[in-house]
Amino acid sequence: MKKQILFTLILFMSLTFTVSAQSDVAPWSVGLSWGKLDYTGDYGSNLVFSSPESIFGARVSKYLSPRFDASFTANFGKTGYEDDNGVSQFTASAMHLGLHGQFKILKDTKFIPFLSAGLGYASFGADGGSSADDSGLVLPTVGLGFKYNISDVFGLFVHTQYGLYSGDDYDGNVTDDSNDNHLITEIGIGFNLGKKDMDGDKVADSKDACPETPGLKEYDGCPDSDLDGIIDGEDDCPQVAGLAQYNGCPDTDGDGVIDGDDACPEIAGDAMYAGCPDTDGDGVGDNVDECPEESGVSRYNGCPIPDTDGDGFDDENDNCINTKGDLQGCPDGDGDGIADKDDACPDEAGPADAKGCPDADGDGIGDKFDKCPDEAGIPELDGCPKVRKPTTEEIINGYASPMILFERGTIPAEGYDDHISSIVEFANAYPDAYLNIGGYSDSMGSESSNMRMSTRRAKKVYNSLVKAGIDPERLYYEGHGEANPIADNATAEGRRLNRRAIVTGSTVKRVVEKKGKKG
Structure with a gap:
């Protein structure tokens, strides 16, 4: 019962602390464990974790790489064997020292399963009235286990090691056909020791250029969110992979205008058109050009100046926008060189000074308005001559x-x-x-x-x-x-x-x- 309470207490303690995993920042780890040393030999074989006795252990681990750790373990306690009737066959004190390497199957995760192999030194001694003999021997060990990192400096571990003991005397029963071996299974807690790493990026704060922001070791602890080789602090586009020449911003179409400023990021263009092309060469970028295949002017959104009446004179140079004509875009029905809109006599040819009307007397006043059409006159008298009062003579x-x-x-x-x-x-x-x-x-x-x-x-x-x-x-x-x-x-x-x-x-x-x- 006491053993179960101790195990529960250790497990509870391990689950209530929060810190971080063993790494090159915190390369050293120390741990305490409780477990069983199960016997296999002349008397029979215990099931895993079924020895009537317990062992306690301590260990020191050193982080070598994301895949490998090295550990030194020391376990002390008792072992023994009871038959099916609960009668003890032997009881022995036990000490096991081990030096082994660990291969981490998963890396950089909270749950890390591993394989272990190394050398151990085992020593057993008679306990009370036991028939076990004192013995000690160097032996190879293999094992497996897992670590669960509750935090950066605190976690749980479970480790099982099988000791290939070549002797046959630690149970006090020597035969010719078998050796006495053991299986150590332990559950423990580990504490990772090392330098301060405030942001938990496995780069010590003393070497971390960005100590409050998780980053990458190759960038001295600074982040590179978009993985473009430019740290976020120097990256104008930290969330999008880009090029160093553009301070980390992308230029998808390679036109020298970064995508963030490029109105046409997938089509190469010119910086003067916000990164868009000007297909028709009219000085209006295709992105705002309503007629991208036809040269035009900006005031018409890149389209040509319209010719509403289709007479070949654009509206800006057409004096009669809605009527076809050949005289500056206007019709001249009588062919006198005066547009019909300005011609007082559009169906009769006449000079300009007579507003396009015939002027028989040549006084510049069209016959239509001349009260004296056959006699040259003046405008003030509606085309009639100014009459001078004759002298008496x-x-x-x-x-x-x-x-x-x-x-x-x-x-x-x-x-x-x-x-x-x-x-x-x-x-x-x-x-x-x-x-x-x-x-x-x-x-x-x-x-x-x-x-x-x-x-x-x-x-x-x-x-x-x-x-x-x-x-x-x-x-x-x-x-x-x-x-x-x-x-x-x-x-x-x-x-x-x-x-x-x-x-x-x-x-x-x-x-x-x-x-x-x-x-």
Whole structure:
């Protein structure tokens, strides 16, 4: 019962401590154990862990490598054998010293199974009334076991060693056909001794460049999370394997732009386009180019300037974006070089200064807007000429009365008196005016008779003006015969129009004396 309580206590203690495993930082380990030394020999064989007696042990281990440890063990206690009826056949004191190596089947884990082999020294002595003989012998040992590291410096172990004892006398019963051997099985706790390793990375703090962060021995205890050969503290991309030339960051497409800054990390490009290519060479990276195969401009997201109406003029150089045309993108229906939108007469060719309209008088005002289309004028008068007020002299010299017609001889046609009144009105308005009266005839008579008749007609008008109050000194009359006809004398109508008299104004008095003239 006491043995079971002791075993339980040791196991409980081992499970309540937390520290770390034996390593090159903590290469030494010491341990205490309790167990059994089971007998196999002339009397029979105990089952594993069935000896009636117990042994206690101590050990020192040295870490050699992730695969190998070396151990020195010392066990002291008793062994013996009871038959099936519980009768003791012998009891002996036991001491076993061992030096062996351990091959760790698993490495760098909490649970480490191992195989062991080495040399041991066993010594047995009679105990009380036992028949066992004192004996001691060096013997080879083989075994197996496991360690369970509860923490970096504290753990459990179970170890079984089989001692190949070549003698036959430690049980006090010597025969010729068998040797006395034993099996040591022990359960214990171990304490790892060594330098301080705050982060538990098996690199002593004194040699650990990153003592508070678990790392790798080859990097002096600093971590390399992405295993790219660059420690995290110097790695700009510690979670992604990269290249030293980019401070540990990757450049998947090899374009010199690290993936974190590369908008196209799997397609080689140019740094000026955030690592993306510019397939069409328009200065807009493919990642933002809406027309990556067609050269364009940035303000249209890499696409060409649109040509909405498809006339070959892009919209920025097309004055008529929605209408096809050849004149800066605009139509010119009349072909006068003025776009229809600017042409006041789009269906009639005209000059630009007349807004594209015809300009018959060439005054720069299109006929459509020209109130005097046949006479050059000015814009202020809507295309009509600016009228200068004539001088009195110009009015007088430019005066011509209406034609005064005669039915025959000196008999005037209808309207004679109205014409005389009009002439008198002019004479009175311009008292400095001189009036010249000319008479004419048709060609029906002789020239001489026609001359006389034309003079008589001029004389009649002369007399009527004098009678109306016009100073004779202002008057001059003469006949011209059938000269200067205004119509065809071959017709009655023509002859009627040629039988006439006319009065003209002058600022100069006529002084030439002629037969029949009276002044």
